[in-house]
Amino acid sequence: MESESREHLIRTWHPHVTVASLAVRDGKYLMVEEFHQGRCVLNQPAGHLERDESLEEAVIRETREETGWNFKPDYLTGIYCFTADNNETYIRFTFFGTLLNREPHIRLDPVIKSVDWFGLTELETMHGRLRSKAVLKCIQDFESGLHLPEHAVQRLE
Numbered sequence: 001m002e003s004e005s006r007e008h009l010i011r012t013w014h015p016h017v018t019v020a021s022l023a024v025r026d027g028k029y030l031m032v033e034e035f036h037q038g039r040c041v042l043n044q045p046a047g048h049l050e051r052d053e054s055l056e057e058a059v060i061r062e063t064r065e066e067t068g069w070n071f072k073p074d075y076l077t078g079i080y081c082f083t084a085d086n087n088e089t090y091i092r093f094t095f096f097g098t099l100l101n102r103e104p105h106i107r108l109d110p111v112i113k114s115v116d117w118f119g120l121t122e123l124e125t126m127h128g129r130l131r132s133k134a135v136l137k138c139i140q141d142f143e144s145g146l147h148l149p150e151h152a153v154q155r156l157e
Contacts, residue, residue, distance in 0.1 A: 015081075015089040019059040020046035020134070021071050022096045022142055028117035029139060030099070032066050035111045036131055037086065042118070043131035044094070044138070045071075054155045059095045067115045068106040073097040076148040078141045080134045094138040096147065 021044055023030040031042050047062035049055065056073050063071035073095035080092040108115070120139055123130070130136055 013089070015091050017049040018046055018090055018092045019049060019055055019062060020044040020092055020094045020138065021059050021063040021073070022077060022094060022138060023063075023069070023071065023099045024096075025099070025117060028119050029123070030067060030069070030115070031118050031123075032115055033113045034066075034109075034131070035113060040113055040129075041131040042123070042126060042129050043135055045069075046092070055093050055153055056095070059093070059097070063097075064103070064106070065109045066112050068103045068108060070100040070103070071097050072100055075150060076152050077146060078138050078148070080137060082132065082134055084132055090132070090134070092134050092138075093153070094134070094142075096142055 021030070030045065032045055033040055033042055035041075036043075045063040045066040047058070047066070049058045050061075053061070055076075059073050060071050063069055074097045075095065077094050077096045080094065081089070082092075083089050118126075120143060123136055123139065127136070
């Protein structure tokens with residue numbers, strides 16, 4: 001019976017694979033204020049990996065859709081696995097990168113309320129407003145110099 005329950009759990013559990021971008025200008029991080037589950041929260045530009053998309057393609061797309069900025073991922077800063085308030089498991093790949101140019105006339109994702117820049121100290125005081133614990137953790141990791149080698153992310157065809 002225990003084996004049967006475990007098998008059912010394995011078949012029905014599907015973690016969400018997400019990507020997020022870290023971009024810095026004048027010591028501040030590009031952030032979005034977005035509506036999530038009836039609340040207005042702060043997050044990095046982020047979203048779900050889509051079918052037939054590489055992680056890098058996903059973070060470029062999500063950053064553009066949520067901010068209007070074209071983003072070039074430079075390296076992976078971390079991989080985060082966590083259970084969110086909705087009891088769903090997320091595996092988040094966070095990339096540091098360069099903002100190339102902004103397309104001011106692009107229509108942003110409808111859940112985005114605003115796009116702004118925030119410093120680490122400011123974000124550390126906003127725990128209740130952050131979308132998840134990964135928002136602050138990946139910035140702290142980046143600030144401490146953490147990044148993974150270029151070959152850490154590989155797409156196998």
